Amino acid sequence: MPFQSKFVAEPKTAAIIGCLFSGGGPRGGVEKGPVHIVEAGLERQLTALGWKVVFNGYHKFEDMKAEGGPPIGNLNNPRLVSRVNESVAKTVGSHESQGYLPITLGGDHSLAMGSISGTLSVHPDACVFYIDAHADINTPETSGSGNMHGMPLSFVLGLGDKIPEFAWIKSILKAGRLVYIGLRDLDTTEKQILHDNKIKAFSMHEVDKYGIGKVVEMALDHVNPNRDLPIHISFDIDALDPSVAPATVFPVRGGLSFREGRYICEAISDTRLLVALDVMEVNPTVGDEAGVRQTVAVACSLVRSALGETLAKL
Numbered sequence: 001m002p003f004q005s006k007f008v009a010e011p012k013t014a015a016i017i018g019c020l021f022s023g024g025g026p027r028g029g030v031e032k033g034p035v036h037i038v039e040a041g042l043e044r045q046l047t048a049l050g051w052k053v054v055f056n057g058y059h060k061f062e063d064m065k066a067e068g069g070p071p072i073g074n075l076n077n078p079r080l081v082s083r084v085n086e087s088v089a090k091t092v093g094s095h096e097s098q099g100y101l102p103i104t105l106g107g108d109h110s111l112a113m114g115s116i117s118g119t120l121s122v123h124p125d126a127c128v129f130y131i132d133a134h135a136d137i138n139t140p141e142t143s144g145s146g147n148m149h150g151m152p153l154s155f156v157l158g159l160g161d162k163i164p165e166f167a168w169i170k171s172i173l174k175a176g177r178l179v180y181i182g183l184r185d186l187d188t189t190e191k192q193i194l195h196d197n198k199i200k201a202f203s204m205h206e207v208d209k210y211g212i213g214k215v216v217e218m219a220l221d222h223v224n225p226n227r228d229l230p231i232h233i234s235f236d237i238d239a240l241d242p243s244v245a246p247a248t249v250f251p252v253r254g255g256l257s258f259r260e261g262r263y264i265c266e267a268i269s270d271t272r273l274l275v276a277l278d279v280m281e282v283n284p285t286v287g288d289e290a291g292v293r294q295t296v297a298v299a300c301s302l303v304r305s306a307l308g309e310t311l312a313k314l
Contacts, residue, residue, distance in 0.1 A: 002050055003308030007123070007230050007275045009099025014051045014307060016043065017091055017104045017115075018058040021084055023077045024110025024149040027249050029285030034058060034105035036284045036296045037303075045300060049308050054100065059087070072163060074146035081148045082165045085114030089168070092118025096275060103303060106280035108249075109136055112234045113152035113169070119276045120156070120171035123230040126275060127177040127223040131264060132236035133252040135183060135190040135201070142189035153178065159193065175199050177229070179219040181264060182207070182239035185252045204254055212260040216267045224273070231268055234278040235261075235302055237295060247286045247295035258298060265305035266312065277306050 003012060018034035035058065043053045064083050072078045088104065092115050095102040104115040109132070119126050130136070130153065137153040139160030140146075154160050158172040180201040186194075194201055200222045202215045210218070224231065238248045241255035256264075268274055279299050284292045301309075 003269060004272050005101070005274055006272055007099075008101050011052050012050070013100045014046050014053050015095040015100040015102045016053060016055040017088070017095075017102055018055075019088060019104060019107035019111050020058050020060045021107040021111060023080050023084065023108070024147065025108040025249065026145065026147050029283040030106060030108045030249060030281055032284045033282035034107060036292070037105050037279070037282060037299050040296050040300050042300050042303060045304055046307060049304060051307060054095075059091070061087070072165065073140045074143065075140055075148060076146045078148065078163070079165055081110050081113075082168070085111065085117070086168045088114025089117040089121065092276060093121040096122040101274065101307070102276050104276070104278045106278065108149040109234075109236050109280045110149040110152050111280060112136070112278055113155050115276060115278050116152070116156045116173060116232055116234065117169050117171060119230070119232045120173060123275055124171050125177075126230040126232050127179070128173060129219065129231060129233045129264070129268060130178060130180050131182050131233065131239045131261070132180065133182060133185050133238045133255055134236070134250070135180065135186050135194065137190050137193050138187060139193070142187075142193070144187070154193070157197070159197070177223050179223045181215060181219060182256050184254055204256075207256065207260065212256075212263050213267070216264055220271065224271075227271055227273065229273065230275040231271065231273045232276040233265065233268060233274065233306060234280070235265070236281045237279065237299060238281055240298065245295040245298050246291040247283055248281050249283050249286060261298070261302060262305045265302050266310045269306050269308060269310070270312070274306060277303065279303060
């Protein structure tokens with residue numbers, strides 16, 4: 001069925017935002033992921049699905065210098081992460097305000113701070129499907145590593161102490177509008193944060209128990225019961241099992257299958273409510289060439305599924 005959305009204008013236009021950034025994580029390489037995904041033919045694939053595609057080159061953030069100043073707790077690169085994400089938020093918000101569907105390609109998952117903020121600036125009632133092996137919800141106070149790719153959701157939810165450098169985050173995601181699928185590697189502090197804030201999370205245990213179709217329905221029932229709110233998908237490639245997507249920094253065994261990952265995207269596409277998509281943490285420097293090609297192909301497939309490619313009606 002061709003993609004349709006209550007929030008995407010005709011002619012339907014996808015805006016590819018390639019974010020060459022790894023400053024939120026401990027290891028480089030993810031900044032090369034967007035280039036590999038685009039060079040695999042993503043624009044051509046979306047055009048074949050009937051989309052007009054806007055791609056104005058990569059966001060390299062090379063001209064962004066993090067101002068000096070005293071450390072901010074134990075955070076790594078906080079000022080740079082803040083400036084980069086503020087730029088991403090403005091770009092995503094600008095595309096959505098024009099009725100485009102932004103596809104933010106990472107890069108490390110700290111970029112969700114910007115992409116989700118951009119969506120909320122246009123659609124303040126949006127809900128977020130966060131597809132990830134990790135919760136990424138530590139606060140600056142609870143993080144043991146200080147790496148900000150493990151914190152984007154705490155910032156967009158307004159959790160933890162307020163940090164002036166992130167005051168640009170104006171729109172706050174409501175805890176009841178966030179749902180996880182695929183979790184299987186959480187810190188103890190993150191489990192407590194999820195519990196304290198009554199955030200709905202479907203781990204791989206629930207996927208095994210109920211099946212992916214039921215899980216997606218339960219997730220929608222929780223965050224979008226009337227099926228009328230805009231949906232932002234933020235998909236970390238490590239939500240998939242390493243046998244499916246090996247080229248990522250923090251692979252965790254026991255993840256989603258290829259079909260389960262695609263089904264999530266297909267099912268949300270079918271709601272006609274999708275307004276934005278992230279695909280993060282593809283790292284072409286991890287593993288062998290065959291594994292990189294496989295992971296990149298899977299990333300492209302997820303995007304196509306979210307934008308209308310489906311096995312539902314052959």
